[in-house]
Amino acid sequence: MADSLYLELVDFEHDIHTGIYSEETGRPQPLRFSVRVKLKEQQFYRPDTPLEQSKNYMDLKFACSEGLGDAHYKLIEAVADHVCETLFLQDARVEEVQVKIVKLALSEANEQIGITLTRERR
Template sequence: MIETAEDLLRLEVSDISIALLTGILSEETKLPQPLRISVTADLRCPDRFAPDTPLTASKNYLDLKRAVTEAIPRDVHFGLIESIADHIADTLFLQDPRVRRVSVKIVKLAISHNGESIGLTMVRHAP
């Protein structure tokens, strides 16, 4: 049996700066930590996008941004930034069943010096 590749539409929002309650060290647990978050979502792609294709055939880029800026509760302390990435991915999967894969990159700005990026990238596939 020959397996064919599925066409995907990749939406991206990069370098959102946000401060969230995160960390496990005592100096990290008192104040929100500055983070830089980038999100990529792969969706099932229709055969073609004609010039008059409505937005409903795709996904609003702002949904990705809102999964970071609005959907993360500000009063919850996330011990690990991995749990923030999971929250963002879960939000996008729940919003739209066409989302097949979500990648979340988080950089911890407070420990990044001299231009390096210290953090993680998590990739989750649709349940």
């Protein structure tokens, strides 16, 4: 079995313009993001390995916030798709991206309502 390296951002909350119903449009909604990125793995990581040999974790956070801009996304699936494409464009070493999005405004009893999109580099 080959080694794998995953970078993760878990439970990051950010307000995004999304939705199709009148009570959703016109104002941003709070979304909770969890992102998992599979990188092409190099042989070994030594104590002096430079950052360029991995990926900056803050890129994951950027893709779920500033990287989405001020656009209105009708579906959270489109939000997840944009996050995936942003991460693929940032770094050729990204092999796979998994984005989980929970719509916090829909929760009535602490349940998690949302989607998970997993995309491999094409």
